[in-house]
Amino acid sequence: SYRKGGYHAVRIGDQFAGGRYVAQRKLGWGQFSTVWLAYDTTSSMYVALKIQKSAAQFAQAALHEIQVLTAIAEGDSSNSKCVVRLIDHFKHAGPNGQHLCMVLEFLGDSLLRLIKYNRYKGLKLNKVREICKCILMGMDYLHRELGIIHTDLKPENILLFNTIDPAKDPVRSKVTPILERPEGNMNGGVTMSIIEKKLKRRAKRAVAKISLRRESMGGGAAPKSERDIDGIDVRCKVVDFGNACWADKQLAEEIQTRQYRAPEVIIRSGYSYSVDMWSFACTAFELATGDMLFAPKMGQGFSEDEDHLALMMELLGKMPRKVAIGGARSKDFFDRHGDLKRIRRLKFWPLDKILIDRYKFSETDAREFADFLCPIFDFAPEKRPTAQQCLQHPWLNGITSTQGEVKNNSNVEKVNVGMSNLQIKVGK
Numbered sequence: 001s002y003r004k005g006g007y008h009a010v011r012i013g014d015q016f017a018g019g020r021y022v023a024q025r026k027l028g029w030g031q032f033s034t035v036w037l038a039y040d041t042t043s044s045m046y047v048a049l050k051i052q053k054s055a056a057q058f059a060q061a062a063l064h065e066i067q068v069l070t071a072i073a074e075g076d077s078s079n080s081k082c083v084v085r086l087i088d089h090f091k092h093a094g095p096n097g098q099h100l101c102m103v104l105e106f107l108g109d110s111l112l113r114l115i116k117y118n119r120y121k122g123l124k125l126n127k128v129r130e131i132c133k134c135i136l137m138g139m140d141y142l143h144r145e146l147g148i149i150h151t152d153l154k155p156e157n158i159l160l161f162n163t164i165d166p167a168k169d170p171v172r173s174k175v176t177p178i179l180e181r182p183e184g185n186m187n188g189g190v191t192m193s194i195i196e197k198k199l200k201r202r203a204k205r206a207v208a209k210i211s212l213r214r215e216s217m218g219g220g221a222a223p224k225s226e227r228d229i230d231g232i233d234v235r236c237k238v239v240d241f242g243n244a245c246w247a248d249k250q251l252a253e254e255i256q257t258r259q260y261r262a263p264e265v266i267i268r269s270g271y272s273y274s275v276d277m278w279s280f281a282c283t284a285f286e287l288a289t290g291d292m293l294f295a296p297k298m299g300q301g302f303s304e305d306e307d308h309l310a311l312m313m314e315l316l317g318k319m320p321r322k323v324a325i326g327g328a329r330s331k332d333f334f335d336r337h338g339d340l341k342r343i344r345r346l347k348f349w350p351l352d353k354i355l356i357d358r359y360k361f362s363e364t365d366a367r368e369f370a371d372f373l374c375p376i377f378d379f380a381p382e383k384r385p386t387a388q389q390c391l392q393h394p395w396l397n398g399i400t401s402t403q404g405e406v407k408n409n410s411n412v413e414k415v416n417v418g419m420s421n422l423q424i425k426v427g428k
């Protein structure tokens with residue numbers, strides 16, 4: 001992909017925007033771009049530099065993303081709404097063409113990496129709660145204040161904060177920015193994230209291999225081991241607005257990453273903000289258990305879409321007939337009674353039972369968590385609670401969980417933790 005129209009090749013020390021930004025090391029990449037840690041010589045801060053592929057369709061996508069990110073930044077002057085902040089954007093000419101570049105605030109590891117790091121065992125419920133609050137605050141802002149649907153919410157697109165800002169604390173993090181291209185072969189090992197460091201240490205000690213997600217899905221529970229993510233501050237932000245749209249200007253019919261896709265998108269009955277709520281609930285389950293809630297597969301005589309709908313109905317009960325037959329693609333999947341044509345026998349296994357049977361939740365934890373999630377998994381999109389309504393749910397405002405901690409049954413606490421306290425505090 002490093003050819004005409006593709007990625008721009010970057011070397012450590014490369015300068016951008018007339019020397020303002022200096023490349024430090026690669027942070028990640030996607031289908032559209034490579035993302036670099038860069039030092040901003042104007043603000044003396046580290047930033048994330050997203051360098052888009054240069055071909056016309058990528059440039060157009062970047063312009064759209066910049067438009068969305070600009071609206072997001074303009075409505076959030078205090079930068080407190082749990083969405084990534086656009087700092088700057090410019091064009092960069094290279095051998096492969098003109099690349100649109102976005103300068104974003106520098107964030108840390110994704111929640112997917114956090115789940116992986118925790119060996120797909122699920123995070124403590126208190127951590128899940130904190131993360132859920134962040135995501136919901138982000139969604140409430142996008143939906144209610146801006147009229148924007150994210151359309152690709154998933155653990156990979158939610159990044160943790162960096163606990164240490166290397167620019168503000170150069171002594172503790174032992175970091176000096178690279179300001180020009182270094183001589184010889186150099187590995188730009190600047191600012192390793194906490195998870196990255198721990199992963200490296202773990203790899204050195206050759207501890208048991210991190211089990212693959214698929215393996216941990218199918219078989220029995222993987223052996224329990226100590227979760228040592230206690231020191232990680234779990235504030236986070238939503239990123240990747242490449243697919244976001246204004247609710248009144250929708251661009252695509254097929255949206256969302258498969259496992260986080262809402263039923264109305266599969267049957268093509270139109271969508272709105274509530275598709276993000278569906279993805280949010282899938283993400284919350286994954287954080288708490290380490291497993292994807294729906295991992296559909298094509299099988300003999302049925303498609304991935306049909307398997308997906310079947311999995312949903314096994315968890316949530318039969319889709320109401322009116323909803324099932326109401327989409328442009330309904331006839332591909334359902335008969336006139338609203339039953340799946342090609343998958344006839346469903347095994348009903350409700351959420352609270354799954355949490356108890358497979359994930360060994362206590363009955364109280366399972367009931368409370370299922371109470372929070374089930375209304376979001378309504379097949380009728382208009383009946384799903386909004387992000388604002390979810391933020392008021394008692395489950396989010398409970399102080400402790402039973403997972404290895406003292407259970408707090410006091411309702412007083414729940415009442416006292418009002419909306420004003422929803423801003424997540426550092427080091428709590």
Ligand code: ATP
Pocket residue numbers: 027028029030031032033034035048050084104105106107108110156159239240241242
């Ligand atoms: P996709 O194919 O997912 O649409 P993309 O080309 O649009 O990819 P992003 O998903 O925005 O790119 O970013 C690619 C990766 O770069 C992310 O998965 C993440 O690892 C890293 N990254 C993106 N933004 C930041 C940021 N602000 N701070 C730190 N890392 C980031």
Ligand code: MG
Pocket residue numbers: 030156157240
């Ligand atoms: Mg992405």
Ligand code: MG
Pocket residue numbers: 030032240241242243
């Ligand atoms: Mg993208």
